[in-house]
Each structure stands twice: as C-alpha cells, then as structure tokens.
Amino acid sequence: MIYGLSLSACLFAFWLLLSGYFEAFLVAAGAGSSVAVALFAHRMKVLDREGHPIHLSLRALTYWPWLGIEIIKSAWNVSRIILDPKLPISPTLVRFKPSQRTIVGLVTHANSITLTPGTITVEANEGEFLVHGLTKTGAQGCIDSEMDRRVTRFEGRA
Amino acid sequence: MFATVIIALLIALAFALLRAVLGPTVFDRVQAANSVGTISMLLLVAIGFLTDRPDFEDLAIVYGLLNVVGTFAVLKFFRHGDLGHSADETETS
Amino acid sequence: MAGLVDIASWICLVAGGFFSIVGTIGLNRMPDFFTRMHAASVTDTLGAGLVLLGLMLQAGWTLVMVKLVFLGLLMFFASPAAAHALAKAALARGLKPRLHEEDPSSKRS
Amino acid sequence: MIDVLLTMMAVVVFAMINQRNLFAVVVLGGIYSFLMATVLVALDAVDVAMTEASVGAGLSTVLLLGALYLTKGEEVTEVRRPLIALAVSIAVGAALVYGSLGLPAFSDPQAPIHTHVVPRYLNDSPKETGVPNVVTSVLASYRGFDTLGETTVVFTSGAGVIALLRRRRRSREESEK
Incomplete structure (x- = not known):
C-alpha cells in the first residue's frame, strides 16, 4: 500500500514537472492518471519492495555524494590516460565476490562500478562480479574495496 | 558563451560519429550511438538556453529515455536474435 | 553574488564540453571495444554531469532546473545499466577483450 | 550549426550505403534520427523533433530489429544491376527537387x-x-x-x-x- 502511494506521488511529481501548468483541471487529470497507473502496476504485480525501494532513500543521501566524488576522481584519471600520448593502458579482467546480500545492494554495487569511469561490470551474478578495468590497478582496486563496504552499509539490514 | 559549449559538443559529436562509421564491430557502433544520443541530448538543452527557450528539456528527457530504450532493444536482440543464441544465458531484465 | 554563480556556471560548462571531447577522443584512440567503453563513460558521467550542472546554475530556482535535475538522475540510473548490458552482450557474443598480457602492438579489428 | 549537423547526416548515410551488415545499418539509422531531431530543434520545430526522436530513433529501431529477427542479418549481394530502381529513385528525387523550387522562400x-x-x-x-x-x-x-x-x-x-x-x-x- 505504501509503495502504491509513493509510486503515485512520484508519477504525479513527474506529471507536474512535464506539464508546468497548475490549473485545477490539469492537476486533477494528472493526479487521476498517476493513481490509475499505480493501480495498474498493482494489478500487474510489479509494485514491490525491490522495484520501488523507498526504504533506502535516506541512506542514499550519504552514499551518492561519496559516489559523485569517486566518479569525478576516476574520470579525471581516465581523461589523463586518454590524453597521454603513450596511452598507458593495461586492460584487466578481475573476478571477485561482492559482500552484498540483497538484489538492490548488488545492483547498486554493480552500477556504481560501471558508473565510475575506468571500470565496467561485465557480469553481475549473485556471488560473483566480473569487472573489466582500463588499468590493472584500477581493476584490482575493485576487490574488497571501500565501495563494497559502503554499499553493504547502504543496503542495511535486508 | 553558450555557443562555446555547443561548438565543443559538436566536435564531440563528430568524434563519436567517426567511431560509429569506422566500426569495426557492431558493439562499437552501438556504443557510439549511445554516445551520440547523450551528446545530442546535451546539445538540445544547450540550444534551448542559447535561444532563450529552456523549455526544450522535455524533448531532452524523451531523448534520454529513448536512448536507453534503443540501446536495450539492440542488445536484447543481440542476445536472442539470429546472430546466435547464447544458451546458458538467463534473462534478467 | 550573481556574477559568482555566472563564473561557476561557465567553468562547469567549459569543463563539461572539454570532458565530452576528451571522452570521444578516447572513443577513437582506444584499441579495442572494452577500453572504448571506459572512454565513453567519461562523456556520459563527467561531461554530461558538468554541462547539466552549469546549465542548472544558469537556470536558477525554476522548473527548468528541476527538469535538468531529473535529466541528470535519468542518466545516472540508466547509463550504467546500458553500459553493463552492452559489455555483457559483447562478451556473450564472443568478443574477447584485449588483455594486458598480450602483445600491445597487435591491433584487433 | 545546421550545416554541420547536415554534413554529419550525409556522412552517416554514406556509411549506411556501404554497410552490408543490417544491424549496423539499423544502429546508424538510429544515429541519423537523433541528428535529424537535433536539426529540427535548431529549426525551432520542437514538436516535429519530438516525433522524429520517438518514432525514428525509438520505435523504428525496435520495429526494424523485430523485422530482422524474422530475416537474415546480412544483406545479400545483388544478382542483377539495379538500374531500374536507380532510375526511379533519381526521377522521384528530381521531381521532389523541382517541386521544392515552387515553395515560398524560407520564413x-x-x-x-x-x-x-x-x-x-x-x-x-x-x-x-x-x-x-x-x-x-x-x-x-x-x-x-x-x-x-x-x-x-x-x-x-x-x-x-x-x-x-x-x-x-x-x-x-x-x-x-
């Protein structure tokens, strides 16, 4: 129920964002259609804890800024490599075990790895990630990393 | 000054296009198409500001969504299309 | 104060344009598909993020800014998923990444 | 700026003509649509650009891929020379150009x-x-x-x-x- 309400609220916010007009009829139409979509989602059984993880929204506020700084740092490193005339790359594949237990946590970890330039998650299974790194040190930095610990803290008690 | 950004983005667009034309594998082209989508989205927003009508962002949002939808369509097709099935793959999305 | 915001926004815009170009240069300089993906992600994250940030500073507290924030969030969630799917599909289709141990001068095509 | 984008579109079209792998053609077609939509925005036709982006880059990519699923991924080489098709294309193109001469001046x-x-x-x-x-x-x-x-x-x-x-x-x- 609470997921239905939060989904309707999100959809309604999206409607307001796109429309930008605040007349009674238009706003009512938007509210009506967002509630209808939430009901449809409920009927289709796609409305659950995993698809709409509002319980994580508070902790996200501390995790995302850290991730942003990480992204900037590694993007700067990759830019330096690109502009270096010698192109000092050493592409490496590493396999390792992430310590998350929930699907949302695993997806967050995999996406964070991909989002930081220089490393890409090629395969993300429950007990094993396959990561391709632009440099050897960068790829091996993903094993038991700071990011791993932070994501585990982020997912909290599953 | 918005013109500076637009010129920079156009240069980036040209480079991405070069990779799309050169290939050599289809995945390179998909990656380049993805980059073209991102860059043209930024270009669109910048044009909106240059012409003093920043309401163009609705269109940019559509671009962004379509970029993702298009990439996924291409890739799903690659996993299950006629260029060979990968039998041990389990579909997750 | 307004001047300060203006300067900050121009720095962001110019830096964003610069990183976009750097990413696409990398797209052309890198030797194989997987390394090219790393270069493209520079454009996707830092280039796009800085351009959007600069434009947000220009927009001020308006609906336009909210839309830009939404656009940024969209990219933030969607681009790694697309990149991951791309890499996975390439690997599943038998495209081998060129690893460090091999002869660096051998260009794959 | 429009000139630059149009040049890029022409380059994409030539790449599509030279390409025999149909997936690559579909992907390049998506790029073409994105560029076209950007040109339309630069021409101040935002609604048309919206349609071009959603139909050209989104929908037709998916539909073409669906069509490719039912056929082969490689274009077969032409058995005979497509002279008639070429002549028809040139005639239609010439007629369109002739028609555009009768249009009023831009804006x-x-x-x-x-x-x-x-x-x-x-x-x-x-x-x-x-x-x-x-x-x-x-x-x-x-x-x-x-x-x-x-x-x-x-x-x-x-x-x-x-x-x-x-x-x-x-x-x-x-x-x-």
Whole structure:
C-alpha cells in the first residue's frame, strides 16, 4: 500500500514537472492518471519492495555524494590516460565476490562500478562480479574495496 | 558563451560519429550511438538556453529515455536474435 | 553574488564540453571495444554531469532546473545499466577483450 | 550549426550505403534520427523533433530489429544491376527537387501558410480552447476528430502487428522443439 502511494506521488511529481501548468483541471487529470497507473502496476504485480525501494532513500543521501566524488576522481584519471600520448593502458579482467546480500545492494554495487569511469561490470551474478578495468590497478582496486563496504552499509539490514 | 559549449559538443559529436562509421564491430557502433544520443541530448538543452527557450528539456528527457530504450532493444536482440543464441544465458531484465 | 554563480556556471560548462571531447577522443584512440567503453563513460558521467550542472546554475530556482535535475538522475540510473548490458552482450557474443598480457602492438579489428 | 549537423547526416548515410551488415545499418539509422531531431530543434520545430526522436530513433529501431529477427542479418549481394530502381529513385528525387523550387522562400511572411488560418490559431486558440500549447490545441481541439480517427487507426494496426508477430514467434518455437 505504501509503495502504491509513493509510486503515485512520484508519477504525479513527474506529471507536474512535464506539464508546468497548475490549473485545477490539469492537476486533477494528472493526479487521476498517476493513481490509475499505480493501480495498474498493482494489478500487474510489479509494485514491490525491490522495484520501488523507498526504504533506502535516506541512506542514499550519504552514499551518492561519496559516489559523485569517486566518479569525478576516476574520470579525471581516465581523461589523463586518454590524453597521454603513450596511452598507458593495461586492460584487466578481475573476478571477485561482492559482500552484498540483497538484489538492490548488488545492483547498486554493480552500477556504481560501471558508473565510475575506468571500470565496467561485465557480469553481475549473485556471488560473483566480473569487472573489466582500463588499468590493472584500477581493476584490482575493485576487490574488497571501500565501495563494497559502503554499499553493504547502504543496503542495511535486508 | 553558450555557443562555446555547443561548438565543443559538436566536435564531440563528430568524434563519436567517426567511431560509429569506422566500426569495426557492431558493439562499437552501438556504443557510439549511445554516445551520440547523450551528446545530442546535451546539445538540445544547450540550444534551448542559447535561444532563450529552456523549455526544450522535455524533448531532452524523451531523448534520454529513448536512448536507453534503443540501446536495450539492440542488445536484447543481440542476445536472442539470429546472430546466435547464447544458451546458458538467463534473462534478467 | 550573481556574477559568482555566472563564473561557476561557465567553468562547469567549459569543463563539461572539454570532458565530452576528451571522452570521444578516447572513443577513437582506444584499441579495442572494452577500453572504448571506459572512454565513453567519461562523456556520459563527467561531461554530461558538468554541462547539466552549469546549465542548472544558469537556470536558477525554476522548473527548468528541476527538469535538468531529473535529466541528470535519468542518466545516472540508466547509463550504467546500458553500459553493463552492452559489455555483457559483447562478451556473450564472443568478443574477447584485449588483455594486458598480450602483445600491445597487435591491433584487433 | 545546421550545416554541420547536415554534413554529419550525409556522412552517416554514406556509411549506411556501404554497410552490408543490417544491424549496423539499423544502429546508424538510429544515429541519423537523433541528428535529424537535433536539426529540427535548431529549426525551432520542437514538436516535429519530438516525433522524429520517438518514432525514428525509438520505435523504428525496435520495429526494424523485430523485422530482422524474422530475416537474415546480412544483406545479400545483388544478382542483377539495379538500374531500374536507380532510375526511379533519381526521377522521384528530381521531381521532389523541382517541386521544392515552387515553395515560398524560407520564413516569408507573405507565404500562404502564414496568411490564412495560422493567425487565427496563434491569436485566438488560448481563448477558444483553453489549451496552453498552440500545437496541442490544433491537434486535439480544432482537428480533434481527425486525431481521434488517426489514433484509432494507429492503435488498431499496432495491435494487429503485435498479434501477428506473436503467433509467428510461438509457432517457430514449437517447430524448433
């Protein structure tokens, strides 16, 4: 129920964002259609804890800024490599075990790895990630990393 | 000054296009198409500001969504299309 | 104060344009598909993020800014998923990444 | 800027012509649509750009890939020389160029399109229909029945196409077993 309400609220916010007009009829139409979509989602059984993880929204506020700084740092490193005339790359594949237990946590970890330039998650299974790194040190930095610990803290008690 | 950004983005667009034309594998082209989508989205927003009508962002949002939808369509097709099935793959999305 | 915001926004815009170009240069300089993906992600994250940030500073507290924030969030969630799917599909289709141990001068095509 | 984008589009088209792998053609077609939509935005035709982006880059990519699923991924080499097709294309292209010569000059205020019904749309539509966007008011109010019929036709054909493709795919899976 609470997921239905939060989904309707999100959809309604999206409607307001796109429309930008605040007349009674238009706003009512938007509210009506967002509630209808939430009901449809409920009927289709796609409305659950995993698809709409509002319980994580508070902790996200501390995790995302850290991730942003990480992204900037590694993007700067990759830019330096690109502009270096010698192109000092050493592409490496590493396999390792992430310590998350929930699907949302695993997806967050995999996406964070991909989002930081220089490393890409090629395969993300429950007990094993396959990561391709632009440099050897960068790829091996993903094993038991700071990011791993932070994501585990982020997912909290599953 | 918005013109500076637009010129920079156009240069980036040209480079991405070069990779799309050169290939050599289809995945390179998909990656380049993805980059073209991102860059043209930024270009669109910048044009909106240059012409003093920043309401163009609705269109940019559509671009962004379509970029993702298009990439996924291409890739799903690659996993299950006629260029060979990968039998041990389990579909997750 | 307004001047300060203006300067900050121009720095962001110019830096964003610069990183976009750097990413696409990398797209052309890198030797194989997987390394090219790393270069493209520079454009996707830092280039796009800085351009959007600069434009947000220009927009001020308006609906336009909210839309830009939404656009940024969209990219933030969607681009790694697309990149991951791309890499996975390439690997599943038998495209081998060129690893460090091999002869660096051998260009794959 | 439009010139630059148009040049890029021409480059993409030549790459598509030279390409024999049809996936690559579809991907390049998506790029072409993105560039086209950007050109349309630069020409201030935002609604057309929206359509181009969603239909050209989104929908037609998916549809073409669906079509490719039923055929082969490589273009077969031509058995005979396509001279007739070439002649027809050139003739049609020449006719189109000839027709474009008769058009009024770009953004000519005296052109017929600007003198008949457009001023009324632009001036009176917010009063008459209460719709904030002029394009929307034309599509959904002045031409409301037209749009309704159009949407019905498109929806029906879309549903029909999906029904057909579904059945084909299922029967193929059964025949494989």
